[in-house]
Amino acid sequence: MEQAELEALVLAHYEEIYAYCWRHLGQRELAQDLTQTAFLRFWQHRDRYTHDGRELNYLYTIAGNLCKDWFKRKKPVAIDDLPESQRDPAVPPPDRDTALTVRAALAALPFEQRNTVLLYYDRGFTAPEIAAITHTTVPTVRYRLLRATRRLRELLKEELP
Known part of the structure; x- marks a missing residue:
């Protein structure tokens, strides 16, 4: 997978993976960080990925594992405890x-x-x-x-x- 292909993949699926992470975590910055980490891990382990058209499934798997790992390490924060700036304005x-x-x-x-x-x-x-x-x-x-x-x-x- 060339870098141009990765950029196209990020452009095509960033919002979906971000929304998925945000729904798990409820924190904008953390969801953005885990979304970026998911794409980074996809890129780092692209040699393990077989190009069968299921890259979105692979990204969801990575993002889900990242969210699961975060919950193992951290106690979730209640949405009411978050300042307004951390609530996702895209999901009113x-x-x-x-x-x-x-x-x-x-x-x-x-x-x-x-x-x-x-x-x-x-x-x-x-x-x-x-x-x-x-x-x-x-x-x-x-x-x-x-x-x-x-x-x-x-x-x-x-x-x-």
Whole structure:
């Protein structure tokens, strides 16, 4: 992969990977850092990548692993604790209270379930695509979606009127 190809890849997919990281982390600068790190790792390990047209899946895998590693090292910061300058202005919630409640419910899910929910509902990947990204099986993806949606219903039932 030539540098021009990498630049085209970054231009084509930066916003998607950034949005994915931001939804996991809720912090603009951290999401930007991990997005850049994902592309850097892709570039550094391009010899391992087979050019089969799935570079976006590979980028999601790298970004998901970076987010997971960050959660292992750091305790997440509540969105209310962030100054306005760190909230992503590109994602204005239609109803702030509802958005914060849903965000808190998502944060309460285990990483694997949250990751699956974000890839499926937010990014629009299919179960087989998520299985490839997360290196699991389609039944595992479906199970995680089922468990996550049940848990989200429970959490949101308690919080939303």
